[in-house]
Amino acid sequence: MNPEEFGRVFPLGSHLCREPMPPMPEMKRDMELLKKHGFNLIKLEEHWMIDEPREGEYDFSRYEELIAHAAKLDLGVYLGLTCEQAPHWLYEKHPDCRMVRRDGVVVVMEGQTPVSGSDGKPGPCFDHPGAMSDQLRFISALVKTLGRFENVVVWDTWQEVGYWSEMLVGDHVCYCPHTLAAYRGWLRERYGDLDRLNAAWRSRYADWDDIQPERTHRSVPTVQETAWRTFMDNVQVANVLRARAEAVRAADPLKRPVFAHVACPAFGASQEWTYARTQDFFGTSCYPAWWGSGRDWDDGNKRPFERHHALLTEMWEGVAFRCDYIRSANPGQGHAGGAPVWAAEFQSGPVSTGFHKGRVPSREDIRRWMLTAAGSGVTGIAFWNARADIMVAEGNGFSLLDSVGDTTPRLEEAERIGCALNRHPELFAEATLPEAETGILVSEDNYQLCSALAQGGGNLAYSVRGWHRLLWESNVLMDFLSAEHDLDRLSRYKTLVFPFPLALSETLAARLARYVEEGGNLICEAAPGRVDENAFCNRGELSPSMAALFGVRQESFTMVREPDGGTRWSPPGRTWGEYLDAQILEGDGPLVGQVLRANVYLQTFDCLEGAEPVLRAGDAVAGVRRRVGKGQAWLLGTYIGHSGTAYRDPGIDACVRALLEACGARREHEGRLVLRKRVLPNKEAWILTNPTASLVVERIAAAGWAHVEDLLGGAVARKGDGVEVSVDPLDVRALVLSR
Secondary structure (H helix, E strand, O other): OOOOOOOOOOOEEEEOOOOOOOOHHHHHHHHHHHHHOOOOEEEEEOOHHHHOOEOOEOOOHHHHHHHHHHHHOOOEEEEEOOOOOOOHHHHHHOHHHOOEEOOOOEOOOOOOOOOOOOOOOOOOOOOOHHHHHHHHHHHHHHHHHHOOOOOEEEEEEEEOOOOOHHHHOOOOEOOOHHHHHHHHHHHHHHHOOHHHHHHHHOOOOOOHHHOOOOOOOOOOOOHHHHHHHHHHHHHHHHHHHHHHHHHHHHHOOOOOOEEEEEOOOOOOOOHHHHHHOOOOEEEEEEOOOOOOOOOOOOOOOOOOOOHHHHHHHHHHHHHHHHHHHHHHHOOOOOEOOOOOEEEEEEEOOOOEEOOEEOOOOOHHHHHHHHHHHHHOOOOEEEEEOOOOOOOHHHOOOOOOOOOOOOOOHHHHHHHHHHHHHHOOHHHHOOOOEOOOOEEEEEOHHHHHHHHHOOOHHHHHHHHHHHHHHHHHHOOOOEEEEEOOOOHHHHHHOOEEEEOOOOEOOHHHHHHHHHHHHOOOEEEEOOOOOOEOOOOOEOHHHOOHHHHHHHOEEEEEEEEEOOHHHOOOOOOOOOOOOOEEOOOEEEEOHHHOOOEEEOOOEEEEEEEOOOEEEEEEEOOEEEEEEEEEOOEEEEEEOOOHHHHHOOOOOHHHHHHHHHHHHHOOOOOOOOOOOEEEEEEEOOEEEEEEEOOOOOOEEEEEEOOOOOEEEEOOOOOOEEEOOEEEEEEOOOOEEEEEEEO
């Protein structure tokens, strides 16, 4: 595969090996096996500490030999950087380039071999100008040397973006003088002068150098903490990503695509949108069975795990939710003409951590996961790894091949699915999801405040996740939208859902009001703008602009118990009377006859001009609709997203569907099968998932399509202008339709 072919096929790849210096004959043989099984891409991982053991002395000969061998096999190469694995001489040359923890401890962790899957993280601090310069010089030398091979088709500038410092070294980083100086420079740029910062922060700093991030033993919800975390999670990391991408582009004579990927998106945040704009496209790792049985608050998340719950959660959360989120962060959001979306590390073998070995993926697992990824807009899959891992912390896991042997059932199924996708590269190798009409809004300001607030971060992520499940099962195609990056696109969406909108600026509130006035339908959960973007509470416990938009005044805001005395998200009461009893809210007006459960909090309202009650808690108003301009503003006085995965109730699902219908949200299909599409003018792929525990047979309209075939060769029954489709429990089928 050469650069001209990149994008014309569905990249089906595998990481050849994590280890920096495995036996060359073994790697070549595994490469040949992958080619034999229909793979068109292999990943090689560079290791700075191996490739430049002494300053200025490079040895890229192993990569050169492997890339040349791949070219003979007509294999493309996906080359990844792991610059966190810096050579020891860098620290000798720049002793102050080591990262510093929140408590002032200097991090001495050099990662001279891959460390427990962390690729040398957290690594040196690249805010140090000398360390950054040496890193970029190394990248330039690497790309100039290996860039002469045409079958290198893509560069990955950061494998699983982030520092993972809390997990690996016990606290946040980096509090070194270089990063603090960069932080203060960003604040100057953001506020312009110190008087404006002091006014916003309600502070009296006399000099920029007086500004320090919080150094307490845990995060606290102050403006100092949220501003610092916003800088580190967005600006600092993005600066490193941007510098690496620019170095690659400058050195690459063929100007091949540059991307990076995260281990897992920060759900509820906008960070991935920021990162994606430093690269040509962005991706994510995807290990469905690692955390596949859900979250602690979910129904079914108890040991021993129930098979149906676990396998369904692997599909919708482990693949669909994750891939929809990262797709949405990419320019174009997976729709026609948009950027590629890669599952850059895809589970291929058992999750193995220490002496705990997970389930070996079956053929059925591989099929479920790959087709679900295709349904969420993924345009390329690279499995991790080809051969079983030899690093003991993840030993003998994560691979298509076992430690010995030439094939496995999971490899053969990956080959079958990959070859089928590549028979229709124009559908699957390009961004071809249809335009969505419904969006879920996320905000970095809200994420940072909630992350620093006790019980906040967990509830935000849980509500975002639950709304995705409710929409996925309702067959409503959706995008995630970033308040920091996508506000100019709001008018494209008929319906916008804003989960757990605790922290909110008046600027964003005014933009949402304009969205409604122009014809949009805003569905907002409880307490929008209870806190402003600078972590100060608003008087009246609502954003003034949002209170005006919905036409309400808060009457009460009280914690509400979970059903049957549950304690999934509820903190222990301090004294009597803190909680309302568990309760079901009754629909009114356009939601009459419907029911919703009150989750976490119950907010009630006094209705002012134009506000129409749509939910009631006894005599109190717990939800309103207000028509504004051409649109509708809905304020629901609780957290509906939690009902997507906890205390499930068909009646609540029905209410959510009625609410979406009242907002004009279109369903792709009215049956029990979940339908996702990949769309071209004269050809479409329909990915059909059966999330139930029984066989589902449904008729789907197919008027105007001359040919309908099963992607994997299964039988298709035409019934007049439709097709009758049968899908086994927890299975996925894909149909290809052409005119």
